[in-house]
Amino acid sequence: MNIEVLGALDVRENGVCVTPTAPKPRQVLALLALHADQMVSVVTLTEELWGRTPPRSARTTLQTYVLQLRELIAGALERGEGDGGPQRTAKEVLVTVQGGYFLNSGGGTSDVREFERLTTLGYAAMDAGDFQGAARQLRQALDLWTGPAFADVRDGEHLRTEAQRLEETRLCALDRRIEADLRLGRHRELLAELTVLVGRYPTHETLRGQYMLALYRSGRRSEALETYQRLRTTLVRELGIEPSVGLRRIQRQILAAGPEIVLDKAAGGDDGDSRAPTA
Known part of the structure; x- marks a missing residue:
């Protein structure tokens, strides 16, 4: 699975886009994608979709959104059949666990994880006085951003907070990259x-x-x-x-x-x- 959230939301399984167009399923996928391979609780997803006063039907409606996402994932998996590798099911990609769900990336890519990896390398290079290496690593990290995080997703409380957090990490990386470039004249x-x-x-x-x-x-x-x-x-x-x-x-x-x-x-x-x- 390939996950991009640093700009428009784009989640692909076997190279096939599984990002829904409907706003609320899109919110669900965005939160699961950001926390890929980690459980996101039903409470968190419910608050994201409906705030602190969800309707009585919230849990059932959330389950419907999960089923819709699995249908998209199943369609993407079908297109990838015959590649010779073990075939996952939609339930093995979007997994139900006690109290919530998680998106199993299968060892795929995530632009957030790559951004964090590159910025860590860049900061280490700065601390070591390797300004050339720091500028290069931090520039590569910043190039992963194509717009504001979750740019095309309607945000609730949790996505809004996460987008602000990510923007702060981007600004920190930008500050250090400019500092490295200044040190290089x-x-x-x-x-x-x-x-x-x-x-x-x-x-x-x-x-x-x-x-x-x-x-x-x-x-x-x-x-x-x-x-x-x-x-x-x-x-x-x-x-x-x-x-x-x-x-x-x-x-x-x-x-x-x-x-x-x-x-x-x-x-x-x-x-x-x-x-x-x-x-």
């Missing part, structure tokens, strides 16, 4: 990307600090200081707070106009005061 190449990112996440201080560094190292000192001032104005006006210690340190270094600003975790607020994006 790719500041000019980063300017266009960072211009878009600071517009998209106007109060994200890690990205703002990286943008300031890229501007400064590209000979655009006044613009680097201006972007700091714009952020400070936004933070003070809208949130009543000053920029983080790390970001203020970068501003002071730029004001001092030294020959080089050393990139450290202060670019993202090494005092632990980096604010999350609000957009």
Whole structure:
């Protein structure tokens, strides 16, 4: 089974799409696919579909959705017959267990698992000072994203939370990849990307600090200081707070106009005061 959730939902068995078009069965499959090879409880699936006040028919209706998914899986399995390997049944792919269900991937691929594997390698490379390797691994991880997680799935409480969690992991990987590229001297190449990112996440201080560094190292000192001032104005006006210690340190270094600003975790607020994006 091949599973993709980092963008549009796409689940394939034997290369055949088993993603339903109906919204609620699609929600069920999305949650099972995200947690492939792990049990998802009936309670969790029910809350996802109907919130905290499900109808009396919720359990029976959920069973109907599971049967519909198994029909799609059975059709995909039939197309794969005659390949010489052992043939699974639909019930062995979408398995009923005590208290819930799980999707048996059969050792197939999952873009979430691959993303986690690549980011782990990328972070390890950063810690080891291998910025070239870190940039490469993290870029490959980020390339797995084709849009927001579950982009074409109606979300309930659980999918919404999972999508937010995944987006945070994506932003963390993006921060570290940009940091690696800055350490490799790719500041000019980063300017266009960072211009878009600071517009998209106007109060994200890690990205703002990286943008300031890229501007400064590209000979655009006044613009680097201006972007700091714009952020400070936004933070003070809208949130009543000053920029983080790390970001203020970068501003002071730029004001001092030294020959080089050393990139450290202060670019993202090494005092632990980096604010999350609000957009």
